Amino acid sequence: MKGIILAGGSGTRLYPTTKVISKQLIPVYDKPMIYYSFSTLMLAGIREVLLITTEKDLPAYQELFGDGSWLGMDISYCVQSEPRGVAEAFILGEKFIGNDSVCLVLGDNLLCGNQVTEMLQTGTKIEKGALIYGYYVNDPKEFGVIEFDENKKVISIEEKPQDPKSNYAIPGIYFYDNQVVTYAKNLQPSSRGELEISDLNQQYLAAGDLQVELLGRGIAWLDTGTCEGLLEATSFIYTIQKRTGLYLACLEEIAYKQGYITREELLDLAQPLCKTDYGRYLLTVAQDEF
Structure with a gap:
């Protein structure tokens, strides 16, 4: 399985800091934000990674990671010229993916917990279809949201709904089989002008090939795409590392x-x-x- 990190976008929710620096390079306590996403792929056992970013920010990421050999990794790079949606990552990464399955991680997500490594390694074993996760949040309006029927069966996925049908948001980590490239190419831009990852997941759901695993209380998921989220994540990392003496990511x-x-x-x-x-x-x- 190969890995893709999407570190593009304009980061408007963190303006004015993101006027001069990529959102995913902003520190979360003592490390660049993207370290946490990168560590997710490493813990999953994925060693070939494509990092997608903007043309302006590309040199900074190349300086940060190089070719990845210092970590025993193989890192390549790709430019997303405009923020045309998360699902475009699979179109841009088609040659990189080749005939393999793929894990996509968003560059502003943080996962932590004793069960994370086991969870990720389960995802890498997927042979057919897609695997995504659901995480209970108070206000899911800024995320993709999973709708369930009375038997807890997934019946729909909606991107940033004004009236969420559940409190289960989808964290920014996704596992797909090789069919994902074809599905991504079939997507039409949403009303926001983007290729939505929720529409991609909906295609897998319609085909009966979408697995959804709900994350329990033993796992923490933090979205660092807002000033408030960044502060919460920084405090969280500081507290864990200070208390245990062990570093995260x-x-x-x-x-x-x-x-x-x-x-x-x-x-x-x-x-x-x-x-x-x-x-x-x-x-x-x-x-x-x-």
């Missing part, structure tokens, strides 16, 4: 524990940072203290 640690890089390679990454808390943490990880 530490890409070097994940790469080491997944076997993508050796201890020697981890130490090489840590040494230039040894005067920082981040570098000292990497040295501790290399000593297998966690």
